[in-house]
Amino acid sequence: MSATVARLGHDVRRLLLAVGVAAGVVALAACGSASAGGASERTSGPSSGPTTSSTVRLYTSVTQNTVDAVVQAFTASHPGTKVEVFRATTGQLNARIAAEQRAGGLRADVIWGTDPLSMEGYASQGLLAPWPPTVQPPAHAERTSTFAATRLLFVVMVARTDLADPPRSWADLTSPRLRGKVAIPDPALAGSALAALGWFAQTPGYGLDFFRALRANGAVQVGAVPQVVTDVAQGRHAVGITLDTEVRAAAAKGSPIRIVWPQPGAIMVYSPIARTVRATGPSADDLLGFVLSREGQQKIADTGWQPVLDTVPGPSRPPEARTVSPDWTALFGSQRTLLAEYRTIFGP
Numbered sequence: 001m002s003a004t005v006a007r008l009g010h011d012v013r014r015l016l017l018a019v020g021v022a023a024g025v026v027a028l029a030a031c032g033s034a035s036a037g038g039a040s041e042r043t044s045g046p047s048s049g050p051t052t053s054s055t056v057r058l059y060t061s062v063t064q065n066t067v068d069a070v071v072q073a074f075t076a077s078h079p080g081t082k083v084e085v086f087r088a089t090t091g092q093l094n095a096r097i098a099a100e101q102r103a104g105g106l107r108a109d110v111i112w113g114t115d116p117l118s119m120e121g122y123a124s125q126g127l128l129a130p131w132p133p134t135v136q137p138p139a140h141a142e143r144t145s146t147f148a149a150t151r152l153l154f155v156v157m158v159a160r161t162d163l164a165d166p167p168r169s170w171a172d173l174t175s176p177r178l179r180g181k182v183a184i185p186d187p188a189l190a191g192s193a194l195a196a197l198g199w200f201a202q203t204p205g206y207g208l209d210f211f212r213a214l215r216a217n218g219a220v221q222v223g224a225v226p227q228v229v230t231d232v233a234q235g236r237h238a239v240g241i242t243l244d245t246e247v248r249a250a251a252a253k254g255s256p257i258r259i260v261w262p263q264p265g266a267i268m269v270y271s272p273i274a275r276t277v278r279a280t281g282p283s284a285d286d287l288l289g290f291v292l293s294r295e296g297q298q299k300i301a302d303t304g305w306q307p308v309l310d311t312v313p314g315p316s317r318p319p320e321a322r323t324v325s326p327d328w329t330a331l332f333g334s335q336r337t338l339l340a341e342y343r344t345i346f347g348p
Helices: 009-018 022-027 064-077 090-102 116-124 170-174 191-202 207-216 225-233 244-252 283-291 294-302 335-346
Strands: 055-060 082-087 110-112 147-160 182-185 220-223 239-243 257-260 266-275
Touching (some): 055 090, 064 082, 064 294, 116 147, 116 191, 116 266, 116 335, 182 225, 191 207, 191 266, 220 225, 225 257, 239 244, 283 294
Antiparallel strands (some): 110 266, 147 257
């Protein structure tokens, strides 16, 4: 990471211990979404001093290589601004934010998340400021009054290349031929998995019964989105639910796996960014604007993700690759209920 990005692991451990989850959280440091291109999941923490107008504290669940690339380019173009980064999986990020609220208040200036459901949860707690009028997202990009999309993620299936009869649809994951061979990520840890849970819950023919059928068919929850890819590549499972970028990066390194673009479509999730209510000065807005600029969007594309700026091309997809998305507005506010219902199926 850039020399301008501070890491204080002690502060992270202290706050996570305050909510009694440090041991489990550290053990899950590889979950959520390992970086496309191979950077491992890790966390970093900001200093404990007061934020100045030239310092931005960024909390994010975006993959490390993407954060590094964007922050380095931003600080190069804004030499008077420092960016202090706390990066973790969505589950760790939630724990950090909850701990800070109990310990005196959120300390982030900008939050860059993986999924809109988690971000809406922060908004509902009054943690996010209104979107700054000086920053204009692409006209077609998803947004709310407090956050806007920065990149697109595609929840797909991963299959071993030696699997004779790979699944073609989401429903195929519950078929007898795949009994005990399916790995799924934990939606409490990975924002993309939470968003996918929302789509299944909303969609006729799936619902939470889809997850009951998966469990009855011997599907295994492995925790992390990248762990699904690792387990399939190493032969512990034949197929799984994960992100296309994770599969593409692993396959490029020689893993015997491939992407399956399922029917009726890969679940498209947008990764939002927001300014918090504690941000002061123009630096937070500058960071938001840079992430959505052509240069920032190119860094996102270069690290394996689909940018929201349509003049910047992302990774190629086959012509038959269809996408579907939840009705995000209808899902907002239902995160806890969804996770509670999911837990009755796959447990804690």
